[in-house]
Amino acid sequence: MAEAPSTVRARPWEEVRQLMLERARGHRNPFTYSRYEDVERALNQLSSVDRDAWAEAFLAVGAPYEERAREAEARGDAQAAQENYLLAYDYYHVARYPAPNSPSKRRAYPKSQAMYLAAARYFDPPLERVEMPFRGRPGEGSVAVGYLRKPRGVERPPVLVCWGGIDSFKEERRDAGFLEAGLASLTIDMPGVADAPLVGSEDAERLWDAIFDWIGTRPDLDAERIAILGGSTGGYWATKVAHTHRERIRAAINQGGPAHHAFTPEWIAKAQLGEYPFELAETLACAFGRATYEDWVEYAPRLSLVAQGVLDQPCAPLLLVNGLYDSVFPIEDMYALLEHGSPKDARFFPSGHMGHTPQTRDIMVSWLLERLR
Amino acid sequence: MADPGPRRLAEVREGMLERARFHRNPCLYVREDEVAGALDRLDSLDRDAWAEAFSAFAPKYEMRAREAEARGDPRAARENYLLAYDYYHVARYPAPNSPGKLQAYRKCQENFLRAARYFDPPLERVEMPFAGRPGEGSANVGYLRLPRGPRGAPTDAPAPVVVIWGGIDGFKEERRAETYLALGLATLLIDMPGVGDAPLVGSEDAERMWDSIFDWIATRPELDDERVAVLGQSTGGYWAAKLAHTHRERLRAAVDHGGCTHYAFAPDWIAKAQLGEYPFELAETLASAFGRATYDEWVEYAPRLSLLDQGILDRPCAPLLLVNGVRDSIFPIADMYLLLEHGSPKAARFYPGGHMGGSPDIEPTIARWLQQALSDSAGCRMRQPPRPVRRG
Numbered sequence: 030m031a032e033a034p035s036t037v038r039a040r041p042w043e044e045v046r047q048l049m050l051e052r053a054r055g056h057r058n059p060f061t062y063s064r065y066e067d068v069e070r071a072l073n074q075l076s077s078v079d080r081d082a083w084a085e086a087f088l089a090v091g092a093p094y095e096e097r098a099r100e101a102e103a104r105g106d107a108q109a110a111q112e113n114y115l116l117a118y119d120y121y122h123v124a125r126y127p128a129p130n131s132p133s134k135r136r137a138y139p140k141s142q143a144m145y146l147a148a149a150r151y152f153d154p155p156l157e158r159v160e161m162p163f164r165g166r167p168g169e170g171s172v173a174v175g176y177l178r179k180p181r182g183v184e185r186p187p188v189l190v191c192w193g194g195i196d197s198f199k200e201e202r203r204d205a206g207f208l209e210a211g212l213a214s215l216t217i218d219m220p221g222v223a224d225a226p227l228v229g230s231e232d233a234e235r236l237w238d239a240i241f242d243w244i245g246t247r248p249d250l251d252a253e254r255i256a257i258l259g260g261s262t263g264g265y266w267a268t269k270v271a272h273t274h275r276e277r278i279r280a281a282i283n284q285g286g287p288a289h290h291a292f293t294p295e296w297i298a299k300a301q302l303g304e305y306p307f308e309l310a311e312t313l314a315c316a317f318g319r320a321t322y323e324d325w326v327e328y329a330p331r332l333s334l335v336a337q338g339v340l341d342q343p344c345a346p347l348l349l350v351n352g353l354y355d356s357v358f359p360i361e362d363m364y365a366l367l368e369h370g371s372p373k374d375a376r377f378f379p380s381g382h383m384g385h386t387p388q389t390r391d392i393m394v395s396w397l398l399e400r401l402r
Numbered sequence: 403m404a405d406p407g408p409r410r411l412a413e414v415r416e417g418m419l420e421r422a423r424f425h426r427n428p429c430l431y432v433r434e435d436e437v438a439g440a441l442d443r444l445d446s447l448d449r450d451a452w453a454e455a456f457s458a459f460a461p462k463y464e465m466r467a468r469e470a471e472a473r474g475d476p477r478a479a480r481e482n483y484l485l486a487y488d489y490y491h492v493a494r495y496p497a498p499n500s501p502g503k504l505q506a507y508r509k510c511q512e513n514f515l516r517a518a519r520y521f522d523p524p525l526e527r528v529e530m531p532f533a534g535r536p537g538e539g540s541a542n543v544g545y546l547r548l549p550r551g552p553r554g555a556p557t558d559a560p561a562p563v564v565v566i567w568g569g570i571d572g573f574k575e576e577r578r579a580e581t582y583l584a585l586g587l588a589t590l591l592i593d594m595p596g597v598g599d600a601p602l603v604g605s606e607d608a609e610r611m612w613d614s615i616f617d618w619i620a621t622r623p624e625l626d627d628e629r630v631a632v633l634g635q636s637t638g639g640y641w642a643a644k645l646a647h648t649h650r651e652r653l654r655a656a657v658d659h660g661g662c663t664h665y666a667f668a669p670d671w672i673a674k675a676q677l678g679e680y681p682f683e684l685a686e687t688l689a690s691a692f693g694r695a696t697y698d699e700w701v702e703y704a705p706r707l708s709l710l711d712q713g714i715l716d717r718p719c720a721p722l723l724l725v726n727g728v729r730d731s732i733f734p735i736a737d738m739y740l741l742l743e744h745g746s747p748k749a750a751r752f753y754p755g756g757h758m759g760g761s762p763d764i765e766p767t768i769a770r771w772l773q774q775a776l777s778d779s780a781g782c783r784m785r786q787p788p789r790p791v792r793r794g
Contacts, residue, residue: 348747350747353743364728364739364752367750367751367752368728368751368752368753368754371751371767372723372725372749372750372751372767372771373749373750373751374747374748374749374750375742375747375748375749375750376742376743376746376747376748377739377742377743378743379743392746392747396747
């Protein structure tokens, strides 16, 4: 397994364990539905972040819930079926966390998807799995997979395309607030993760041509009113697409993304021991077709949107959201965005990565609604 | 923290000459050699002596302007009135806080209005009734200009209007309107509280002044009172940010260009800024816009102006654009960042320069943002029910 160089201290297992337990207690990423006792039991069987051992431990926790979900389904108990499918999904999701980068983690990811889609049969409004043709280069995939949900009672709704970052995929997007606000949600994977048909690179924003073209083929969606929301590392792509595809969207939100300073060796070393509980550089590297800490340090500077000259282009209305104390990506990256190109909207919160507070989501929804009317 | 003491004349001299060379505030039209000549006559920053030294250069240009007027040469008339205006303007700089400076300010206005007779589109001096408290004035003075329509004709539809004001040393005579007029926006130039012709001094509630401005706009059929924006520059940005919160129902948009919010009012910042890029007595001039006079009075009073401590920032606000230079040494960029940490999201554009940003890109950026915010479609977005869905 690729480790951080000796100059960067690896996080001791006990520290990882404590961080994960804390997250399980607060139902924070990656624990959406997981139960604290189950998580604690799995972690107690581990003594390192060895990828396959981690995956197997959480796969084992999920199996009985999958069983219970099937039984509930067989006896026609929809509520219990959904609940247990979501639990099974979440344990398999934790098993593949942060990224499907080992044999067992790769095995866990499709199982988490299967459980999620089984639970989704009970969602209201329903979830439709869609395949969007992607004309890639040799060796790239031919479709982007998305989950579409449409708000009840809205004819030809505007569409919010959402994606997450390096460890949180389309299955993890929570769209209830957007649906209630009358927006259709199309959740996808950013390049280099999950089902995306290409890896992250200096021009992987090509992916969104396929997404926007597909929306244009759906008579039940309003292709004239598209907004995008990229969370965490995905915020990087939201910012870039706001510039490169500004004619195709009404609005974009970058929640917690990197832009420039995050790609410097100094920041990468510092962030490796920040609030991110796992192997940050290695997981970032993996979303850009690389694997090791050194790979990331070597490649990352090429992603700077300042160096690429993207930021001096005009852009679609863009809202920047993050926490001032983010130790995954520096708040200075948000300030850098405000020093180039078109004026952008911004709201920063006194918190860590992503700027989570009880009011954050509501502020984003109101901002989107004003621009999608 | 103690008053770091007065600026040395030599330092002020150097700053003024550099500003004269690059035609930066307050030296809009004055000639560098004449500025040097005036400064040579001074051996202190004595206010009346300063006013007299610069006023002495103006009569020559006043005379030339009148001669040009008499022989029917409007270009020369305008140019010389503007020169006379600017010598009196530097004479009253930074603030009319002595008898000599006050007298210079009146003559500066007279010459500005004479020059304005040649402006295109024309400038109208307006008086807007102000219902103040005892001891306050009864009117605001403004300079109104309406945009030309297509082919230079007057517009028939009511024009959206941008109300513009400056800070502690740049008054309505110094505001630039052309960029906004060219985009079809009417401009109403006024003085912020405590400076120029304002009918009240700055205080914790001097935003009352704008009630009378907005009421007056509603009485003018050439202006669209449903599409009003404000642009406050330098210290005036403080009032733009406050109004965006306190008067948000009356505003479509506000721009805070280089203003202060909270950290600028702390004693340690005041001490530091006193020796920053501002070429004159910063604390004393700020004090004078808030009915005070000395450095110590400003240190004592300033904290009461914090918009954070006043609880203003957590209220919703009208669309607000923040603009400044990240290296501003008059008001800290942290005051702009603070605005992004409270209440509604705000738009922002920061530049690598000092106070106000110092980039030629700024005025067009502000103008385009205002034009967008004042457009009809923005209005539908903000105030009216959703439009029918556009079919592509």
